[in-house]
Amino acid sequence: MNTTTESAVTEAELAAGRRAYELDRKHVFHSWSAQKQIKPMTVTRAEGSYVWDGEGRKLLDFSSQLVNTNIGHQHPKVVAAIQEQAGKLCTIAPQYVNDARSEAARLVSELTPGNLDTVFFTNGGADAVEHAVRMARLHTGRYKVLSAYRSYHGGTALAVNVTGDPRRIPNDYGTAGTVHFHAPFLYRSQFHATTEEEECRRALDHLEQIIQLEGPSAFAAVVLESIPGTAGIMVPPPGYLAGVRELTRRYGIMFIADEVMAGFGRSGKWFAVEHGGDVMPDLLTFAKGINSGYVPLGGVAISDEIAATFADRAYPGGLTYSGHPLACAAAVATIGAMREEGMVENAARLGDTVFGPGLADLAAKHPSVGEVRGTGAFWAVELVKNPETREPLAPYGASSPEMNTLIAACKDRGLLPFANFNRIHVVPPLNVTDDQARTGLGILDDVLGIADSFVTA
Numbered sequence: 001m002n003t004t005t006e007s008a009v010t011e012a013e014l015a016a017g018r019r020a021y022e023l024d025r026k027h028v029f030h031s032w033s034a035q036k037q038i039k040p041m042t043v044t045r046a047e048g049s050y051v052w053d054g055e056g057r058k059l060l061d062f063s064s065q066l067v068n069t070n071i072g073h074q075h076p077k078v079v080a081a082i083q084e085q086a087g088k089l090c091t092i093a094p095q096y097v098n099d100a101r102s103e104a105a106r107l108v109s110e111l112t113p114g115n116l117d118t119v120f121f122t123n124g125g126a127d128a129v130e131h132a133v134r135m136a137r138l139h140t141g142r143y144k145v146l147s148a149y150r151s152y153h154g155g156t157a158l159a160v161n162v163t164g165d166p167r168r169i170p171n172d173y174g175t176a177g178t179v180h181f182h183a184p185f186l187y188r189s190q191f192h193a194t195t196e197e198e199e200c201r202r203a204l205d206h207l208e209q210i211i212q213l214e215g216p217s218a219f220a221a222v223v224l225e226s227i228p229g230t231a232g233i234m235v236p237p238p239g240y241l242a243g244v245r246e247l248t249r250r251y252g253i254m255f256i257a258d259e260v261m262a263g264f265g266r267s268g269k270w271f272a273v274e275h276g277g278d279v280m281p282d283l284l285t286f287a288k289g290i291n292s293g294y295v296p297l298g299g300v301a302i303s304d305e306i307a308a309t310f311a312d313r314a315y316p317g318g319l320t321y322s323g324h325p326l327a328c329a330a331a332v333a334t335i336g337a338m339r340e341e342g343m344v345e346n347a348a349r350l351g352d353t354v355f356g357p358g359l360a361d362l363a364a365k366h367p368s369v370g371e372v373r374g375t376g377a378f379w380a381v382e383l384v385k386n387p388e389t390r391e392p393l394a395p396y397g398a399s400s401p402e403m404n405t406l407i408a409a410c411k412d413r414g415l416l417p418f419a420n421f422n423r424i425h426v427v428p429p430l431n432v433t434d435d436q437a438r439t440g441l442g443i444l445d446d447v448l449g450i451a452d453s454f455v456t457a
Ligand SMILES: Cc1ncc(COP(=O)(O)O)c(C=O)c1O
Pocket: 066, 123, 124, 125, 126, 127, 129, 152, 153, 154, 155, 225, 229, 230, 258, 259, 260, 261, 262, 287, 288, 298
């Protein structure tokens, strides 16, 4: 959805933006940042696939913010549903039934694979992961958790310890019982693999070996992003997710599919685990795309077996805002809009016909592109200093002056990118038009020309 009746940015909007910036710098404490070193961009307006910055510049949003505005900004059907719900019932304690939550839970059960028929709603993704792990521990009576390096599962105490990227390190006191393993990533293979098949088989052997070395009966859960998102959109090779499912069954371990970023259409299917064939996780965590982030919401979809554990035994956990009516009404309207407007199909089509071929062309043309990979509206461009050695354009866990130059160049040309370490991700709303998608790729082409000048080989 993109507006056709766009008004010019007014002086009042710009003044409000300047005031917001001033107050922000005085009073707002930002996530993951050295507070004095940041110059956050002001957003004064957002609509469809665009945002406007504090200087009134219009930027094509190829980030979907934190990969959550899957239906774009200010979708009128969802805005109207939130307004309607606000007029009816803004909030209610979680022990009471409300129609928005009941319908949102029904829709999640209908869309998720297999028998994930019960839903516990949370405030976002991290607490969804926390609760999924807690459920798995109580269900199995075991404590330890397996998760992948190069993963992100959230910023709260347990979720950040389950995380496999450098954000874990300053937060990890070693108490989480988490053991990390290498998931498949052929371009930087830990297993000296040269084909997807080898990478898949060796990654599964490695996982099994870790389970055996650490004590097969110790593990409550494997937590795995069905497609790792922030860590680099490494689409698992065919057979990997099914292999993990088989291993977890064999050792009595619960399989938690983290679909916080990859879910709700991002990958071109409702849930990314569906790319792995007939794989049914025991627990599935979601957030972001469930309602495009219009109101904070996450949750855990629970298998009938795990739900049965808590049929006559109280679940020791809860949240004041579990199933918040405004968030759930936004979820119902978002899923409705996605279905009516064929957004998941559009993401799949864009991946096959625009992003896949377009990014492959960029990779062929620019020596700074080590690899492009992805599916649907979920793509990563891996930037390197040297295509032979694959030395990344920024070290793992950090940015670099070169990457900062590229991000600034994107913005100067009207593109808001999602960047992490040495990568630029192409993750626009699922309903971005073909023209907008091509415009974004065109800007990227131009910016990659600058990236090529950093190549030293
Ligand atoms: C895969 C995954 N899991 C969990 C989270 C945490 O979600 P939240 O930031 O809503 O707590 C994220 C956030 O980016 C994520 O990408």
